Amino acid sequence: MDAFDSLHPTAASWLRGSALAPLVPAYWRHLTEQRYSLSTTKAYLCCLAHFARWVRRGRHSLDELDHEISQFVDGHLPRCTCPSPAQRCRHQVRAALRHLRTVLGISGIESNGHRADPLEAGLNRFDEYMQQARGLARSTRLQRLKIIGRLLRMTAAVTPSADKLRQFIAQELARVSPASAGVVVTALRSYLRFRAFEGDPVEHLLPVIVSPAHWRLAPLPQTLSRADVERLLDAFPPGLPSRLRSYAIVRCVVDLGLRTHEVSSLALDDIDWAAGTLRIVKSKSRRVDLMPLPPATGRAIAEYLRMERPPTLNRQVFVRHVAPVDEPVGPDVVRNTVRNAYRRCGLPYTRVHILRHTMASRLLDTGGTLKEVADVLRHRQLDTSLIYAKVDLNRLGAVVMPWPGSPA
Known part of the structure; x- marks a missing residue:
C-alpha cells in the first residue's frame, strides 16, 4: 500500500507539497517494520502532515528541527485552528515526530543548524x-x-x-x-x-533551601494482609490482555520484593533454572545480588516465556507485546500492571512499594530478623529496615511493659 494513497486527501496534499515528502515512504516503512497497526500508522502520518503544513505556512527551517518541533507542540497546538484532519493530541503528535527524528537519523540526514536552548x-x-x-x-x-x-x-x-x-x-x-x-x-x-x-x-x-519537618520512621509501613495478597494474585482472569506477563510481573514483586526497575531490567541470562536462583544486576545498591527463585515465581515466568512472550531477539524477560516491538517493558509498565491488578480486585492502593513492605512483614511474622529483611530487600544500610520493627507484633509483644497501675 502506498503511504500517500492510504491518507486522507487533505493530509496527503499537505505532505506532497512539503519538504518532508521524500521522507514519507521511509517513515511508512519504519512504522510498518516496528509492527505498528495500520490505524496508528495513518494517525502518525496525519500528525506528520499537520507539522508539514505548519512548517510550510510559517516558512520554518527544518535545519532547526528540534527547535521547530518544540515550537509546534508547545506554541501552535494549544491554539491550533487548522482544518481536519489535523491531529492536535500533544502525546500523539510528540510520538509521531519522535519517529520523524529516528527516520532522519536512519536516512543519514541531520539537522546541523539546531539552535541550542x-x-x-x-x-x-x-x-x-x-x-x-x-x-x-x-x-x-x-x-x-x-x-x-x-x-x-x-x-x-x-x-x-x-x-x-x-x-x-x-x-x-x-x-x-x-x-x-x-x-x-x-x-x-x-x-x-x-x-x-x-x-x-x-x-x-x-x-x-530548608528541609521541611518530616520524621522518616514516624508512620507505620503500609502492608497487605494475607487475604489481600491472595485477592491480588487472583486478579488475572482468562482473556485479560497480556495476562501471563502481568501475572509473572506481580509475582516478582510479591514473592521477591523487586523494585519496578529491577523487574523491567530482568534478563533471561539472570535466571539459573537448574540452581533455582535469580541474579539482580541493576539494583539500587549498584551491586549484583543472588536470590533464590521461589517455585511459584519460576512457574509464572516460565509459563509466560513458553506461551505468551512474542518472538524477539531482546534478552530481557518482559518485552513489549505491541509496537514498537523488540523492546523491553519499562518501569511504567510494571507500575501500571500492579495498579491495574489493585483496581480489578478492589484494593484501594496505587503504590507498588506496599508489596515490598508486605514481604518484609511476612518475613518477620515467620521468625525472620531485621538483618534478613535488609538482605532480602537489598538495603544498603540496616537502618533502612528499622521501620519494619514497628510491624513485628510478636517481638513487640514480648518486650511490652505493663501500663502503670494496671494488674500484672
Missing part, C-alpha cells in the same frame, strides 16, 4: 554531572531533572534568584506531601552544587 543545555550538563560525578541511577536523575526543569521554566534562567527560588519552593511544597518535599529539597541542593561546580556564585542561595 541554554536551559536545555544546562539540564543536559546537569544530567552528565549527576551520572559521571555523583554516580546516580537513571531513575534518580530523571526525577531530579523533572524538578529542576520546572524550576528553570519558571525562572527562565540557569541560576535562579533567591526570590524566585523561594517562590518555587513554596509552590512545590503546596503541591506535594512532606515525604516528597524532601525529594524536592534534595534535587535543589544537588542542582546548586552543580552550579557551584560550573563556577556560579550560589552560596547565598543555600540558606534559602
